Amino acid sequence: MIEQTAAKTTRIAIDDKTFINVIPDATYxxxxxxxxxxxxxxxxGRMDYKFNRDSxxxxxxxxxxxxxxxxxxxxxxxxxxxxxxxx
Numbered sequence: 431m432i433e434q435t436a437a438k439t440t441r442i443a444i445d446d447k448t449f450i451n452v453i454p455d456a457t458y459x460x461x462x463x464x465x466x467x468x469x470x471x472x473x474x475g476r477m478d479y480k481f482n483r484d485s486x487x488x489x490x491x492x493x494x495x496x497x498x499x500x501x502x503x504x505x506x507x508x509x510x511x512x513x514x515x516x517x
Contacts, residue, residue: 442505444497444505448465448494449462450463450505450509451463452479452509452512454480454513457478458476459479459480459513460476460478460486460509461473461475461476462474462475462476462490474493475493479509479513483506483513483515486509487502490505
């Protein structure tokens with residue numbers, strides 16, 4: 431079952447075909463999506479970023495082995511303000 435919420439979501443681009451949805455008030459408040467075609471996105475994974483942000487680098491690296499840790503840090507700097515974490 432896909433969790434639905436009235437909370438505002440924020441989209442953060444990883445590259446041209448993948449993005450992160452940040453949903454601060456949801457249980458799984460971070461989702462990684464990719465476009466498998468021009469019209470249909472596919473969810474690659476989701477996690478509870480608020481309580482498990484230390485595992486975020488490993489989560490992203492498993493999905494995108496070509497990404498470096500500077501790229502992961504850049505993503506975290508964009509995500510952290512939505513959870514009132516230091517940038």
